Amino acid sequence: xxxxQNSILTYILLVLAQILICNFINxxxxxxxxxxxxxxxxxxxxxxxIPLMLIAAVSGLAVDWLAEGVxxxxxxxxxxxxFIRNPVARALFGEDQMERGEGFSFRKNxxxxxxxxxxxxxxxxxxxxxxxxxxxxxxFLFNLLRFAISLSCGYILAIPVINLLTSGEKx
Amino acid sequence: xxxxGNIFRIVINAAVFILLEVAALVxxxxxxxxxxxxxxxxxxxxxxxxxGGAETVKDYFSLRKQNDMLAEENFRLNxxxxxxxxxxxxxxxxxxxxxxxxxxxxxxADAVKVSNNKxxxxxxxxxxxxxxxxxxxxxxxxRGVIGIIDAVGQNFSYARSFKNTGMSVSARLGxxxxxxxxxWDGVSSNGAVLKEIPHHIVLHQGDTxxxxxxxxxxxxxxxxxxxxxxxxxxxxxxxxxVTLFEDFSAIRYVxxxxxxxxxxxxxxxxxxxx
Numbered sequence: 001x002x003x004x005q006n007s008i009l010t011y012i013l014l015v016l017a018q019i020l021i022c023n024f025i026n027x028x029x030x031x032x033x034x035x036x037x038x039x040x041x042x043x044x045x046x047x048x049x050i051p052l053m054l055i056a057a058v059s060g061l062a063v064d065w066l067a068e069g070v071x072x073x074x075x076x077x078x079x080x081x082x083f084i085r086n087p088v089a090r091a092l093f094g095e096d097q098m099e100r101g102e103g104f105s106f107r108k109n110x111x112x113x114x115x116x117x118x119x120x121x122x123x124x125x126x127x128x129x130x131x132x133x134x135x136x137x138x139x140f141l142f143n144l145l146r147f148a149i150s151l152s153c154g155y156i157l158a159i160p161v162i163n164l165l166t167s168g169e170k171x
Numbered sequence: 172x173x174x175x176g177n178i179f180r181i182v183i184n185a186a187v188f189i190l191l192e193v194a195a196l197v198x199x200x201x202x203x204x205x206x207x208x209x210x211x212x213x214x215x216x217x218x219x220x221x222x223g224g225a226e227t228v229k230d231y232f233s234l235r236k237q238n239d240m241l242a243e244e245n246f247r248l249n250x251x252x253x254x255x256x257x258x259x260x261x262x263x264x265x266x267x268x269x270x271x272x273x274x275x276x277x278x279x280a281d282a283v284k285v286s287n288n289k290x291x292x293x294x295x296x297x298x299x300x301x302x303x304x305x306x307x308x309x310x311x312x313x314r315g316v317i318g319i320i321d322a323v324g325q326n327f328s329y330a331r332s333f334k335n336t337g338m339s340v341s342a343r344l345g346x347x348x349x350x351x352x353x354x355w356d357g358v359s360s361n362g363a364v365l366k367e368i369p370h371h372i373v374l375h376q377g378d379t380x381x382x383x384x385x386x387x388x389x390x391x392x393x394x395x396x397x398x399x400x401x402x403x404x405x406x407x408x409x410x411x412x413v414t415l416f417e418d419f420s421a422i423r424y425v426x427x428x429x430x431x432x433x434x435x436x437x438x439x440x441x442x443x444x445x
Contacts, residue, residue, distance in 0.1 A: 049184045049187075050183065050184060050187050053184075053187055053188060053191055054187075054191075057191050057194075057195070060195070064198075070199060070202050070203035070206060071198045071199070071201075071202040072194075072195040072196065072197070072198030072199035072200075072201075072202060072203075073195075073199055073203070073206075075191070075194075075195040075198070076192060076195035076196060076199060079188060079191045079192055079195065080188070080192070083184070083188045132199060132206065135203070135205040135206045135208070135209035135210075136209045136212075137205060137209075
């Protein structure tokens with residue numbers, strides 16, 4: 001019970017951290033720093049897809065409203081991540097772990113599987129975000145460069161966040 | 172879980188996903204100016220794709236009517252050519268007639284979708300940027316003005332129909348009469364109102380209304396309709412009922428017209444406004 005309360009608190013604090021990043025860290029046109037896909041990935045594996053999508057939608061909206069973004073942009077990108085989270089986790093961590101509702105960690109699942117999960121979720125988020133954000137006004141090359149740089153930065157940022165969120169998981 | 176339960180769960184998940192995404196896109200289109208235009212353009216493309224098929228079937232059943240109209244137009248044009256021959260003693264060779272005439276470029280197009288039953292009607296045409304179509308070009312037939320191009324995709328264009336509350340065309344009463352604004356009456360399919368005609372003008376029912384050529388979108392002297400009853404407004408101007416020649420419910424083939432000097436005109440207007 002206490003552990004789940006801690007997880008919720010950490011989740012909310014990290015959403016606030018995302019809002020602060022959007023508001024106060026100017027990374028230029030090519031870099032978009034986002035924690036949302038990793039936060040959605042780290043939500044307990046026992047949560048079914050529908051509540052997961054609703055949590056993602058609310059988190060995305062919170063970032064849209066409280067940061068400088070256009071309302072709906074983070075939400076539109078976060079919901080697909082929640083939609084694919086359970087199938088991705090099932091494919092990478094195995095059906096058994098999903099059935100038991102156990103969380104994942106670097107120690108338990110290894111860095112390769114977790115990196116794959118981070119890259120898939122962040123890629124889906126960034127692809128949709130960058131596509132909608134550019135609204136047909138940027139060139140494909142610009143969007144591709146923005147995607148590649150943002151994905152690299154997002155991956156580096158995701159490692160400590162996943163470590164923090166999964167530190168309670170037993171080996 | 173059983174197979175049926177699994178499928179049900181997948182369908183529900185997909186439905187919630189689509190619902191949330193649509194909600195996000197609606198919010199996005201209401202809050203971001205760039206996204207609003209972009210999503211609207213995308214939607215026009217989708218409409219054109221789906222309605223194009225439905226219109227093809229509908230067009231097949233109206234071929235007889237279209238044939239009659241084309242035969243009538245053919246007869247009229249032949250009469251004009253005969254008159255030209257008699258007056259000049261020379262013949263018109265179609266291959267020497269340029270696309271650009273009198274500062275206007277003319278492109279033929281088919282109406283893929285025509286909306287007629289709303290207060291804000293539109294038409295989707297099968298010509299787009301690939302065919303050199305630009306925004307703010309006019310859409311017309313030989314029986315009048317149809318609308319103005321609002322958005323252009325690669326293969327299709329979206330035109331605001333003349334049957335649109337708030338849209339007006341600069342029109343002239345007779346070929347040398349006063350100029351006013353012609354607007355759709357918002358009710359009938361071929362009814363319009365010619366506004367701001369000075370009170371001192373002597374009116375005759377059945378006079379023809381033509382485009383004035385002042386708007387830089389449409390050439391002058393396209394016949395639009397005939398005048399009906401007039402009402403005095405504020406004691407100073409007439410609002411005249413006009414019965415349009417064009418039957419908007421039977422639009423199929425149109426001509427897209429663009430002013431080749433529009434940039435120069437806009438530049439001059441801009442300079443004078445500064």
